[in-house]
Amino acid sequence: xxxxxxxxPHASWETRGxxxxxxxxxxxxxxxxxxxxxxxxxxxxxAHCLKSADLEHFPASGRxxxxxxxxxxQNQAKGFAEACPYVMAYVxxxxxxxxxxxxxxxxxxxxxxxMPVVAGFVNQERDDREVFAIPVFRPSAT
Ligand SMILES: [Zn+2]
Numbered sequence: 001x002x003x004x005x006x007x008x009p010h011a012s013w014e015t016r017g018x019x020x021x022x023x024x025x026x027x028x029x030x031x032x033x034x035x036x037x038x039x040x041x042x043x044x045x046x047a048h049c050l051k052s053a054d055l056e057h058f059p060a061s062g063r064x065x066x067x068x069x070x071x072x073x074q075n076q077a078k079g080f081a082e083a084c085p086y087v088m089a090y091v092x093x094x095x096x097x098x099x100x101x102x103x104x105x106x107x108x109x110x111x112x113x114x115m116p117v118v119a120g121f122v123n124q125e126r127d128d129r130e131v132f133a134i135p136v137f138r139p140s141a142t
Contacts, residue, residue, distance in 0.1 A: 004086060004102060005079030006134040008124050017057045018042045023131035026059035027119045029095055040097035062119035063140065064093040071108045087111050091137050105138040116140040 011019045018041075021028030031038050032046035033054030045052040069089035075081055087103040089111065103111050104120065118140040121133035 002082045003104070003122070004083040006122055006124070007079060008126065009132055009134070011132065014044045015042045019132040020130070021057070021059065022121050022133040022135050023123065025121050025133070027062045027093075027135055028057050029060045029093070029097060030055045030057055032056075038095045038097055040093070040099050060119075061094045064091040064117055064119075064137070066090075066103065066111060066113055066115045066117060067092045067098055068113060069103065069111050071111075089117075089137070091117055099135075102136050103138065104136045110139070 009015070009019050018028050028042075029038050029040050030042055030046075032049060032051065033056060034051040035046060035049040037046055037048040039047050042057075044055075046055060067090040069087050071085050072080075072088055073085050075084055080086075085108050087108045089101055089103050090098050091101050092098045103117065116139070117137040119135050120138050122136055124132045124134065126132060
């Protein structure tokens with residue numbers, strides 16, 4: 001099975017902490033100091049209370065479960081075509097947020113809703129010496 005050749009992420013001022021954290025092997029989320037919401041995707045403001053001054057970045061456990069998924073049989077996009085079939089999934093993290101990702105290191109036929117998964121990271125080659133990585137998920141033993 002060929003792995004997806006993920007395109008390099010574009011790091012904005014809102015997302016840089018997320019991509020850099022992934023490059024260190026950490027799934028970084030944001031927690032609002034005003035209302036305690038834990039959010040993903042990274043933003044400049046809390047998606048619930050819209051306060052921006054008190055967002056804390058923290059490393060999540062990397063554990064979650066499959067909320068929903070689909071097996072992608074065809075994709076002509078560069079880097080993805082050779083990897084078909086692969087599993088696109090929404091994973092609900094232990095901390096609450098749900099993110100769109102891929103499930104790797106297993107046969108697509110074994111993926112189920114509610115399956116426990118754990119984050120892994122695909123490092124990105126960059127010519128500016130920064131290290132970014134793409135979070136992916138694989139089946140967990142627990
Ligand atoms: Zn808030």
